[in-house]
Amino acid sequence: MRAQRVWKVNGAANIGHLQSRLDDLNNRLSQLENQQPESRKVEELRSSALSLSREIDDIRCAEATAALSELLRK
Numbered sequence: 001m002r003a004q005r006v007w008k009v010n011g012a013a014n015i016g017h018l019q020s021r022l023d024d025l026n027n028r029l030s031q032l033e034n035q036q037p038e039s040r041k042v043e044e045l046r047s048s049a050l051s052l053s054r055e056i057d058d059i060r061c062a063e064a065t066a067a068l069s070e071l072l073r074k
Helices: 010-034 040-073
Strands: none
Touching: 010 040
């Protein structure tokens, strides 16, 4: 069984912060792609952006699971 990351859900503030970081990464990536499309840095930024988007998805899923669990308990 694969290990799963356990998130301490911190609400919209945490997701907002991560989303802001992702937006910044995407802006830098867009600029770099226009300047140097074959740059190794482009791949590094893409990888970072994908990782960050997965982190956001994980938190959203954890929040949804917690909300569903709460509904099912009632």
